[in-house]
Amino acid sequence: MDNFRFYCPTEFIFGKNTVEKTGQWIKKYGGTKVLLHYGGQSAVKSGLLAEVENSLKNEFIEYVKLGGVQPNPIDTMVYQGIELCRKEQVNFILAVGGGSVIDSAKAIAAGVPYAGDFWNFFEKTVTINRALPLATILTIPASGSEGSENTVITKKKEGLKRGLKSQYLRPVFSVMDPTLTFTLPNNQTAYGAADMMAHVMERYFTQTQGVDITDRLCEAVLLSIIKEAPVAMKEPRNYEARANLMWAGTMAHNGICGVGREEDWASHGLEHELSALYGIAHGAGLAVIFPAWMQYVYTSGIDRFVQFAVRVWGIEFNGDKKETALKGINALKEFFSSLGLPVNFVQLGIQSNDIDQLIHTLRINTGGQFGAFRKLDMTDARAIYEIAAKG
Amino acid sequence: MDNFRFYCPTEFIFGKNTVEKTGQWIKKYGGTKVLLHYGGQSAVKSGLLAEVENSLKNEFIEYVKLGGVQPNPIDTMVYQGIELCRKEQVNFILAVGGGSVIDSAKAIAAGVPYAGDFWNFFEKTVTINRALPLATILTIPASGSEGSENTVITKKKEGLKRGLKSQYLRPVFSVMDPTLTFTLPNNQTAYGAADMMAHVMERYFTQTQGVDITDRLCEAVLLSIIKEAPVAMKEPRNYEARANLMWAGTMAHNGICGVGREEDWASHGLEHELSALYGIAHGAGLAVIFPAWMQYVYTSGIDRFVQFAVRVWGIEFNGDKKETALKGINALKEFFSSLGLPVNFVQLGIQSNDIDQLIHTLRINTGGQFGAFRKLDMTDARAIYEIAAKG
Numbered sequence: 001m002d003n004f005r006f007y008c009p010t011e012f013i014f015g016k017n018t019v020e021k022t023g024q025w026i027k028k029y030g031g032t033k034v035l036l037h038y039g040g041q042s043a044v045k046s047g048l049l050a051e052v053e054n055s056l057k058n059e060f061i062e063y064v065k066l067g068g069v070q071p072n073p074i075d076t077m078v079y080q081g082i083e084l085c086r087k088e089q090v091n092f093i094l095a096v097g098g099g100s101v102i103d104s105a106k107a108i109a110a111g112v113p114y115a116g117d118f119w120n121f122f123e124k125t126v127t128i129n130r131a132l133p134l135a136t137i138l139t140i141p142a143s144g145s146e147g148s149e150n151t152v153i154t155k156k157k158e159g160l161k162r163g164l165k166s167q168y169l170r171p172v173f174s175v176m177d178p179t180l181t182f183t184l185p186n187n188q189t190a191y192g193a194a195d196m197m198a199h200v201m202e203r204y205f206t207q208t209q210g211v212d213i214t215d216r217l218c219e220a221v222l223l224s225i226i227k228e229a230p231v232a233m234k235e236p237r238n239y240e241a242r243a244n245l246m247w248a249g250t251m252a253h254n255g256i257c258g259v260g261r262e263e264d265w266a267s268h269g270l271e272h273e274l275s276a277l278y279g280i281a282h283g284a285g286l287a288v289i290f291p292a293w294m295q296y297v298y299t300s301g302i303d304r305f306v307q308f309a310v311r312v313w314g315i316e317f318n319g320d321k322k323e324t325a326l327k328g329i330n331a332l333k334e335f336f337s338s339l340g341l342p343v344n345f346v347q348l349g350i351q352s353n354d355i356d357q358l359i360h361t362l363r364i365n366t367g368g369q370f371g372a373f374r375k376l377d378m379t380d381a382r383a384i385y386e387i388a389a390k391g
Numbered sequence: 392m393d394n395f396r397f398y399c400p401t402e403f404i405f406g407k408n409t410v411e412k413t414g415q416w417i418k419k420y421g422g423t424k425v426l427l428h429y430g431g432q433s434a435v436k437s438g439l440l441a442e443v444e445n446s447l448k449n450e451f452i453e454y455v456k457l458g459g460v461q462p463n464p465i466d467t468m469v470y471q472g473i474e475l476c477r478k479e480q481v482n483f484i485l486a487v488g489g490g491s492v493i494d495s496a497k498a499i500a501a502g503v504p505y506a507g508d509f510w511n512f513f514e515k516t517v518t519i520n521r522a523l524p525l526a527t528i529l530t531i532p533a534s535g536s537e538g539s540e541n542t543v544i545t546k547k548k549e550g551l552k553r554g555l556k557s558q559y560l561r562p563v564f565s566v567m568d569p570t571l572t573f574t575l576p577n578n579q580t581a582y583g584a585a586d587m588m589a590h591v592m593e594r595y596f597t598q599t600q601g602v603d604i605t606d607r608l609c610e611a612v613l614l615s616i617i618k619e620a621p622v623a624m625k626e627p628r629n630y631e632a633r634a635n636l637m638w639a640g641t642m643a644h645n646g647i648c649g650v651g652r653e654e655d656w657a658s659h660g661l662e663h664e665l666s667a668l669y670g671i672a673h674g675a676g677l678a679v680i681f682p683a684w685m686q687y688v689y690t691s692g693i694d695r696f697v698q699f700a701v702r703v704w705g706i707e708f709n710g711d712k713k714e715t716a717l718k719g720i721n722a723l724k725e726f727f728s729s730l731g732l733p734v735n736f737v738q739l740g741i742q743s744n745d746i747d748q749l750i751h752t753l754r755i756n757t758g759g760q761f762g763a764f765r766k767l768d769m770t771d772a773r774a775i776y777e778i779a780a781k782g
Contacts, residue, residue: 001406001630001631001634001635002406003405003406003407003408003409004403004405004406005402005403005404005405006402006403006405007400007401007402007403008399008400009398009399009400009402010398011396011397011398011400012395012396012397012398013396014394014395014396014397014650014651015392015393015394015395015651016394017394018394209631210630210631210634210635211631211635212615212618212619212631212635213611213612213615213619213635213638213639213642214638216610216611216612216614216615217608217611217612217642219607219611220604220607220608220610220611221604221607221608223607224603224604224607227603228603228604239392239601240392240600240601240602240603243392243601243651244392244601244602244603244604247604247605247650247651248604251604251608256647259405259638260405260406260634260638
C-alpha cells in the first residue's frame with residue numbers, strides 16, 4: 001500500500017426536499033453574492049431553478065445567473081463566467097446541473113481570483129492556490145464532480161480536452177435529491193452508470209499490491225451500480241434505485257476508491273479525444289473504450305482481472321486465468337450492451353479512419369505517454385482505438 | 392433510504408514516516424500552543440513522543456504535556472486537561488494514542504471553551520457549539536475515533552459510561568502510520584478487530600430498506616477485517632495487513648457505513664456497562680455481547696441476517712432462512728474465538744450474578760429503552776446478558 005492523503009471536506013446533503021434549504025447552506029458557508037450556473041432549459045422547465053432562486057431570496061442572498069453550459073463544457077463559457085463574477089463581485093458559485101455544469105463552475109471558481117489565463121491551470125504551468133467557494137445541486141449522477149477535486153474543460157478552438165485536480169476545487173457542499181433524476185432519459189442514466197463504473201475501474205486496475213480494503217470498496221460500488229442502473233432504467237421513478245445510484249456516483253469519484261494505490265486513467269485519456277472531437281457523451285465513449293483497453297492490457301496483471309471477474313461478475317474461476325479474465329471483460333461489455341450503450345465506433349458514429357486525428361490530439365494532451373497499469377504510447381493507443389472501432 | 396447528511400472533513404495522512412511532519416500540519420491548521428495528550432509509557436519508550444516533540448520544536452510550536460490516559464478514559468483526566476489548557480492558553484490539542492486518548496482529547500477540546508461542566512454535554516443537557524481544534528496520531532486501530540465525531544467517557548465515581556456525538560469533535564487531521572502498530576500485542580489487535588467489526592455491524596443491522604450501496608460498503612469493510620486481522624496477529628510486522636486494518640478501522644466509524652439508515656448501537660450500550668463496571672477492554676466485551684444480541688434479535692429481520700451470512704461469511708443459502716442466519720452468527724463467534732477473544736462472561740472474568748448491577752446502570756444510561764433494529768427494554772437486556780453469560 002502506498003502512502004496517501006485523503007481529504008474530502010465536502011458536506012453532502014442527501015435526500016428528498018433538500019433543495020429548499022440551499023440558501024441556508026450558502027449562508028452558512030459565507031456566500032453573499034452568488035453566481036447561479038446552469039445548463040440548458042431543463043432546469044428552468046422543471047421548476048428547479050425557480051426553487052433555487054426562491055431559496056436564495058428567502059435568505060436575502062443576491063445572485064446573478066449564467067446558463068447555457070453544454071455537455072463537454074468549453075473554455076469560452078468559463079471566460080464569460082469569470083468576467084461576470086468579477087464585474088458583479090460574486091463571492092460564491094452555485095452549480096445547478098450535472099458534471100458539465102459543475103466542472104464549468106469549478107474552472108470559473110479557480111479563474112476568478114487568478115490574474116492570468118485560467119487555462120494555465122489546465123496546461124499545468126501554474127498551480128491553483130485558491131478559488132471561490134463553490135457548491136452544487138446535482139441533477140445527473142455520473143461525473144462524481146459533486147464530491148471530487150476534479151474538473152475537465154475543452155478548449156474549443158484547438159479541440160483540447162484537459163483535466164485538472166486540486167483540493168481547492170472540492171465543493172463546500174453538495175445538495176443531492178434523487179427525485180431530481182426521475183426525469184432523466186434512459187440514455188443519460190446509462191451514460192452515468194458507465195462513467196461511474198469507469199471512475200472506479202480507473203482506480204481498481206492498479207499494479208500497487210496489498211490494498212485489499214480499497215479493492216473491496218471498489219467492488220462494493222461496482223456491485224451497487226450493476227444492481228441499480230437497470231432498475232432505474234426500468235422504473236425511472238424508483239427512489240431507492242435512483243438514490244443508490246446517485247450516492248454510488250459520489251463514492252466512485254470522491255477518492256475513497258483510490259487510496260493507497262497508483263491509479264490508471266488511460267481509458268479516460270483515450271475517451272477524452274473522442275468526446276472532444278465528436279461531442280459524444282463521455283459515458284458512451286467510456287463504454288466503448290474501457291473494454292477495449294482491458295482487452296489490450298489484461299495480460300499485464302491478470303490476477304487483478306481474474307479477481308474482477310470473480311468478485312464483481314460472479315464468474316467461477318475454473319483454473320484458467322486467461323479464460324476467466326476474458327469472461328470478466330466480456331461480462332462488462334454485455335452489461336454495457338444491456339443498458340443500450342454503444343460497443344464500437346460505428347455505434348458511436350465514428351469512422352475508424354479518424355484514428356489519425358485522435359492520435360494527433362492525444363499526443364498533444366498526453367505528451368506521448370500515458371497510463372499506469374500498463375505504460376502506453378501512441379502505438380498502444382492506436383491499437384486500443386482499433387479494438388474499440390471493431391467493438 | 393433515509394435522508395442524510397455526510398460530512399467528514401478530517402484530513403487523513405496515512406503511511407510510513409508521516410509522524411515527522413506533524414508540526415507542519417498543526418501549523419497549517421493554526422495551532423500555536425498545543426496540549427500533547429497521551430496514555431501510558433509505551434509512547435515514551437517507543438520514542439514516538441520524542442519524535443512528535445521534535446516535530447513541534449522544528450516548527451517552533453509551544454506545547455504542554457498531559458499523559459496517563461487509561462483505557463476507558465475517565466472524567467477526572469478530562470477536568471485536569473481542561474484546567475491545564477485554560478491555564479496554559481492552549482489553542483490546539485494533539486492526541487497521541489488509541490481511542491481512549493483521542494476520546495479524552497475530544498472531551499477536553501469541547502470542555503475548554505465551555506464555562507459549565509463538560510459532563511453536561513454527555514448528559515445531553517447542553518449542546519456543543521464549538522471546541523478547540525484537535526488532531527490525532529493513531530497508535531491503535533480500533534475505535535475509529537481518529538475519523539469520527541464520537542467520544543466515550545466514563546464518570547468514574549458513578550460508573551457511568553456515556554457517548555457523545557458532535558461535528559465539532561472531528562479531528563482536523565489524523566496521522567496514521569501503520570508501522571506504529573507493529574508492536575501491538577495480539578490481544579490488542581484482536582480487541583481492535585472486534586471493535587471495528589462492531590462499528591460496522593451496529594450500522595449494518597437496520598430496519599431501513601433499500602440502502603444497498605451502504606450494505607455493500609459495510610460488507611467490504613467487514614471482509615477486509617476478517618482477512619487482515621489474523622494475518623496481522625500471525626505476522627505483527629506485516630505492513631500491508633497492519634495498513635489495511637488501520638484504514639478499515641477508520642472506514643468502519645467515519646460514518647460512511649451508516650448513511651441513509653437508522654443505526655442500532657444496542658450492543659455498544661450493553662457493552663459499555665461491562666467495561667465501565669469491570670474495566671475490561673471494550674473490544675473484548677463486544678466480542679461477547681454482539682453475538683448474544685444477534686441470537687436474541689435475529690428473528691426481527693431475518694433477511695438481513697441471511698444476507699450477512701451469505702455475503703460476509705460465504706455461507707450458502709440452503710432455503711432455510713433461520714438455519715442460514717444462525718450459521719452466520721456462529722461464523723462470527725467462531726471468528727472471534729479464532730482471534731483468541733472471549734466468548735462468555737467467565738472468560739471475561741464476570742460472574743453472571745452481576746447482571747443486576749449491569750441492568751441498574753444500563754437503566755440510568757439509557758432511560759430504560761434502547762436499540763433500533765429491535766427496540767429493547769430492561770427485560771430484553773437481561774435476556775441478552777444471560778445469553779452472553781453462557782456464551
